[in-house]
Amino acid sequence: MQTIYRKLRGYNPPSNFQPFKVEIKLGAPLLLANPYIHGDSVLTALLMKRILGDEYYNLPAKSPIPVDKILRLPLKQTKGVYHASVSQFDTDVIKTETVYKRFDEEHLDNVKTRITKVRLGQGFYKNYMMKFPVIPTRTVTFYYNGSMRECENILGDLTALGKKTDIGYGIVRKITFEEIDQDCSFVKDGQCMRPFPAKDFEGEYGIPSVAQRLAWKAPYWDKKNIAMCAAPGAIFYSRSL
Amino acid sequence: MMPDEWQEMFEYWAELPEYAARIQAAENNIKLILKTEKPVVLYSGGKDSLVMLHMAMIQEDNVPVYYSDSGYDYESQQIKMPREMTNEIIEIGKEAGAKILYSCGHKTPNSKRFFGNLFRVMKKHDCDLELLGIRGGESTRRARRVKGPLIQKDGSRRVSFPLRDLDWRDIWAYLITNNVRYLSYYDKYAAVEGYDKVRLTSRFSQGMVHKGGYYIDCVMMPEYRNEKPCDWKKP
Numbered sequence: 001m002q003t004i005y006r007k008l009r010g011y012n013p014p015s016n017f018q019p020f021k022v023e024i025k026l027g028a029p030l031l032l033a034n035p036y037i038h039g040d041s042v043l044t045a046l047l048m049k050r051i052l053g054d055e056y057y058n059l060p061a062k063s064p065i066p067v068d069k070i071l072r073l074p075l076k077q078t079k080g081v082y083h084a085s086v087s088q089f090d091t092d093v094i095k096t097e098t099v100y101k102r103f104d105e106e107h108l109d110n111v112k113t114r115i116t117k118v119r120l121g122q123g124f125y126k127n128y129m130m131k132f133p134v135i136p137t138r139t140v141t142f143y144y145n146g147s148m149r150e151c152e153n154i155l156g157d158l159t160a161l162g163k164k165t166d167i168g169y170g171i172v173r174k175i176t177f178e179e180i181d182q183d184c185s186f187v188k189d190g191q192c193m194r195p196f197p198a199k200d201f202e203g204e205y206g207i208p209s210v211a212q213r214l215a216w217k218a219p220y221w222d223k224k225n226i227a228m229c230a231a232p233g234a235i236f237y238s239r240s241l
Numbered sequence: 242m243m244p245d246e247w248q249e250m251f252e253y254w255a256e257l258p259e260y261a262a263r264i265q266a267a268e269n270n271i272k273l274i275l276k277t278e279k280p281v282v283l284y285s286g287g288k289d290s291l292v293m294l295h296m297a298m299i300q301e302d303n304v305p306v307y308y309s310d311s312g313y314d315y316e317s318q319q320i321k322m323p324r325e326m327t328n329e330i331i332e333i334g335k336e337a338g339a340k341i342l343y344s345c346g347h348k349t350p351n352s353k354r355f356f357g358n359l360f361r362v363m364k365k366h367d368c369d370l371e372l373l374g375i376r377g378g379e380s381t382r383r384a385r386r387v388k389g390p391l392i393q394k395d396g397s398r399r400v401s402f403p404l405r406d407l408d409w410r411d412i413w414a415y416l417i418t419n420n421v422r423y424l425s426y427y428d429k430y431a432a433v434e435g436y437d438k439v440r441l442t443s444r445f446s447q448g449m450v451h452k453g454g455y456y457i458d459c460v461m462m463p464e465y466r467n468e469k470p471c472d473w474k475k476p
Contacts, residue, residue: 033456035463094433094460129451133433133460213467223318226467 004059005070007051013074014147017083019183022155024140025174030089030162031097031132034220036232037161038194039084039142039185043073044218046157068217074154075146076183079200081216083145083185085193086232087161089137097134099164102127132163143184143193152177190236195229210234243428247436248417255414263411268296270391270403271372275301278392280370280401281363282306284339286330287441288423290374291337292415293404297372298338305366306339309355310346311443313470321443322346323465326426333422341366370399376412377405379440409437433457 022039044067049056051071059065068080076083103118103125120127140161144151155175162170186193187205195214198207208230215225230236254260274280275297282297284290284306297304308330311321331344345358363369370392377384387405394400404412413436416423424441431439434457444465446454459466 033459035460096434096457131450131452131457133457210464212464213469213472214463223467231464 001060004052004055004065008048008065008067008071011047011051011071013072014150017076017146018148019083019143019145019180019185020148020151021178021180021184022142022144022151023176023178024142024158024161024172025176026138026140026161027171027173028168029095029097029134029136030140030170031099031134031164032162033132036086037140038086038218038220039144040073040075040082041218041220042142042158042161043075043084043151043154044071046154047071047073050154050157064219064222067219073146074150075144078186079197081186081194081196083183085143085185085188086195088141088143088193089135090139091135091137093136095134095136096131097169098129098131099167100127100129134169143180143188145183145185148177148179187236192230192232192234192236194232197227198230199228201230205230206236206238208234208236243417243431243436247413247431251410251414251417254410255418260411260414263407264415267293267404267407268300270401271296272300273391274370274372274401274403275304278370278401279366279368280304280372281359281366281368282339282372283359283374284308284330284334284342285374285441286310286326286333286424287374288412288416288427289376289404289407291333291421291423292407292412293372293374294334294339295337295415295419295421296403298340302338302340305341305343305362305368306334307359307362308334308342308344309358310344312346317445317447318469319445320465320468321445323444323462323468326424326444329424329426333424336422370401373400373402374404375402376407376409377402378408430457430461433461 048067048071052059073082103120118125158172158175159165160170160172165171184193186196186201192205192208195212195216197216198211210231210233211228212231213226214229214231215222216227216229217225219225271293282290282294282304284294286308294306310327310330313319314321327344331342334342343358343362345354359371363371375383375387377387387402391403392399392401415421426441427436427439442449442454444454444462445458449455
């Protein structure tokens with residue numbers, strides 16, 4: 001564990017920040033278990049994979065590593081929140097798709113093993129059927145404020161987005177980077193672009209029209225990171241109103 | 242709002258003689274039960290139980306109606322029925338004609354109180370039969386369950402499934418043609434799943450992953466994903 005901490009701490013990101021936009025063209029629809037993908041979580045995952053190598057797949061899940069404290073992303077931070085928007089899709093349509101996993105019996109004779117029985121009702125080879133929401137988007141857009149060159153380098157490893165990427169969903173075709181004048185990672189055209197603690201940013205942006213209990217830093221699946229946040233898509237009102 | 246093409250389809254469906262015959266049979270079942278037994282209507286807020294409630298209330302509106310919401314699951318720390326949905330379900334039940342509507346669970350969220358509260362309601366009103374809006378067409382398991390006489394024994398309980406022969410199209414056609422208000426959730430989710438597949442179950446249910454329960458809820462109602470009972474007290 002110490003090696004992991006040392007490796008992650010050893011990463012020194014550049015500190016020349018600028019706002020930029022990342023447009024990811026997809027070759028297949030996106031399967032999601034969330035209404036959006038967090039821009040900084042994509043960078044965190046890719047960076048950790050790059051730094052840790054195979055160790056990335058053997059990290060403790062029950063007591064997650066405090067990634068936010070030991071790994072610094074090449075992004076600007078304000079009050080502990082990274083300047084990275086959530087994914088913006090080019091469609092509002094949501095459909096469903098059923099994914100089946102079945103044990104492949106057809107080619108069993110090619111496998112040389114001493115195992116005589118495979119359990120299909122539980123364990124690694126368990127058969128399952130799962131229904132997922134599908135977002136048939138062609139492009140996924142993220143807004144960042146950070147080191148564009150470094151992010152370009154990290155996002156170069158990105159092959160797919162979303163769930164069930166091993167069977168082709170959310171496959172990435174092309175990634176384009178574009179410098180922009182305004183920082184749209186927190187708020188764009190008066191709309192909230194990522195979850196952040198509503199109270200901490202009340203002075204800067206005002207009161208959000210929608211506040212929800214959401215995770216505001218990586219890992220986003222960890223319930224410890226949940227706070228009352230301004231929800232993506234919310235509009236801000238000033239206190240005088 | 243239901244899209245026009247679906248509405249039109251259900252209106253056409255309601256003109257079929259088979260539809261009329263099945264609805265007549267369901268109404269006759271309820272009539273017979275109300276004549277001979279003292280039932281309690283189990284209402285979940287779903288489309289099937291709503292049709293059953295509406296049919297029963299047209300004939301006799303003094304029948305007690307029991308609703309229990311799943312509230313909050315402390316084990317998985319997950320909300321199972323948002324408060325707004327519970328309020329809407331109760332409102333719809335009253336609009337459908339329920340005069341004696343018992344709603345249990347939403348004030349003290351605990352899914353395990355279902356039978357305790359039900360038996361208390363039944364004792365109070367001297368009821369000896371539960372009316373359930375289960376249809377045989379929902380699954381093979383349910384088809385097996387509803388098979389047999391109109392009034393069945395389920396352990397120590399006496400249950401009846403008066404809508405057992407209805408199709409999902411019959412249910413929607415009944416709601417549309419009788420102008421019965423149904424849960425807005427259906428229209429929202431039917432846009433994703435279709436009116437044939439959409440069903441009301443506990444929200445964020447890990448046990449319903451194969452039907453998309455958990456993942457679809459996470460995308461469709463993220464506002465309730467991390468909601469806690471302490472949030473319910475807030476205005």
